[in-house]
Amino acid sequence: MKLSKESKEILANNDQLIESIRHDNMAYFTTHGRKKKYLILTYGCQMNEHDSEKLAATLETMGYEATPFQTDADLILVNTCCVRENAELKVYGKIGTFKTLKEKNPDLIIGICGCMMQQDHVVQEIKKKYRHVDIVFGTHNVHNFPGLLNEAMTSKHSVVQVWDIDGEVIENTNSSRKFELKAFVNIMYGCNNFCTYCIVPYTRGRERSREKEAILDEIKTLVKDGTKEITLLGQNVNSYGKTLDNPVSFAELLEDVANIEGVKRLKFMTSHPKDLSKEVLEVMAKHDNISKYLHLPVQAASNTLLKSMNRGYTRKDYMEIIHYARNLMPEVTISTDLIIGFPGETDQDVEELLDLIKEVRYDSAFTFIYSQRKGTPADEMTNQIPDDIKHERFNNVLNSINEIIYEKNLACNDQVVQVLVEGHSKKDDTLTGRTDGNRTVHFLGDESLIGEFVNVRVTQPKKFSLYGELVEA
Ligand code: SF4
Structure with missing residues (x-):
């Protein structure tokens, strides 16, 4: 570039x-x-x-x-x-x-x-x-x-x-990283998708990818400096590399990063269901150091809403990816983003969403009430949903999601999970960290464990996190 x-x-x-x-x-x-x-x-x-x-x-x-x-x-x-x-x-x-x-x-x-x-x-x-x-x-x-x-x-x-033009990819601007053991690495900027509710393509510009070598060099330096967990970051990581002079697929990049010696845990976000290829899931399944964690925003379940949001996939397409991922990696945890109250949403659409939530059984979800953004096509839609209906639907969806998340946390009871210890809990005197599948775990331990991978036996699954005890390796 x-x-x-x-x-x-x-x-x-x-x-x-x-x-x-x-x-x-x-x-x-x-x-x-x-x-x-x-x-x-x-x-x-x-x-x-x-x-x-x-x-x-x-x-x-x-x-x-x-x-x-x-x-x-x-x-x-x-x-x-x-x-x-x-x-x-x-x-x-x-x-x-x-x-x-x-x-x-x-x-x-x-x-x-x-x-x-x-x-x-x-x-x-x-x-x-x-x-x-x-x-x-x-x-x-x-x-x-x-x-x-x-x-x-x-x-x-x-x-x-404020430049209006699409930004360039500017390398060699050092960042002062907040978490030494976890680092986010931008692999691309902008987005070409124009989901009708989203302002990002207008504010972050069109999609452009960093050169693969620059990304690999940055990660090698991070690993040398002691970073344990890398997250590859982009608005739509699955379309990485398409705009480069010598195109590279996201699957190729992911594989190359996973092969860097010292990359202990590798994640990526955000994936767009329209662009997530089978190859990416296969690379995930092949490498032990790639987290078996997939954040796959569905936003809505009904095909009418998906079309109106300009998401570029149907419920059937989405479910095919979920099945393919689970066949390859039965242990994979899946999270999503959901929008409630998009213009034109009907009770039937919400029923379909509740049905999809039960079918996928998400491990976590970010649920948002739709809010109008000036300059987006959805803002111009005349069939906006009144606030009280949005809130009622939001509560229904949230209850359903939270019930499933709690059931899934309960199923972790007595399991030994590997945790990357991130620091002290804000709530109590425990240490806190995350599992490979992105679950938060709290346990009592010495602060010298911060930055280490430890095994923890889950003894108290809670609604949104797990409590446990250290287990000798
Ligand atoms: S929601 Fe995501 S994929 Fe859609 S336009 Fe916004 S950034 Fe792009």
Whole structure:
């Protein structure tokens, strides 16, 4: 993938800009006896998390240090998500609260980025109502953050840069990874699917893949640095590599990553049922280090709704994949995404969904109430579902899903499961980690086990997690 002239210039200048800001920050440190601090608030999906990691790495190279407190920060970045209305409202609320901070500390830099900024009406709203915001940039402008920050600091006026064009694939932007033992690796950006409810293709642009060698190199470095679990990330990983000059299939990439020495656990998300090939499932079945865990969003069960959502598959197609996966890997755990209250949804459609849930028996599910997104075809549909009906249907579906998840957790009782220990539980004094099939497990143990694979016998299955006891290997 070739870089535009503009991006080449940006990248060529970045080192100098970072160095200049670092120099100023060192001077600040010498005068004030403290480093400047940054806070990044991230909403939405793993793509945003990953962009935030890159921004954090850049800020740390500039000499900033992280703080969890907004009152302590010299720079606040909000990385926004526009997939759900709820997240958008939270962002506006949050930006509003920064006004008082800015009044107290006029040197505070406030930046807003991410998917919401790709929508012109949002940028206009921020310019009009949130004048205390210093920097606004889009999903295709993350690599220009040093330039935008420099401009905002030197000019003292707000800076807006939102490219409308599809972003390029920009390599060599280091990320400051949050979890050393688990790492997300972007293999592609954007999406070509245009599901009628989804804003992503408009905000993240068309699909483009990273070169396979760049991905493999990144993973080799991660493994060398001690990362145990790799998740290959993309909006639709199954169509990876189609747009490369020398096309590569996702199955080939998956196999090559699984063959890297030291990759202990390998996952991928998100899979689109329309593009998930049998070869990918066969590669999964063949390699012990690929998790037997499949996240396969179905969204709806009725063919009428699937068509209206522009999902590109039928219920029968979806079930064929599930059967093929389970035949190859009887132990595979399957999770999904569901949308309740899509325009035109009938009681019969909900019945079909409940029926599909019983047939698949998901191990977990992310269930969402449909919310209208400006700029998407579904927003224009006239047969929107009233809120009270949406909520009633949502509760029915959630109850049905949760019942099955609990039954499946109960079936784990007395089983010994392998757990990658991730850290301390937020709720109690146990350690917590995940099984190969993505179930959360809590158990008592020494903190030296964090980062290790251990065996745990399940003694107390709960609704959404498992409790157990360590078992000697
Ligand atoms: S596959 Fe559909 S839901 Fe997923 S990102 Fe692409 S357009 Fe959105």
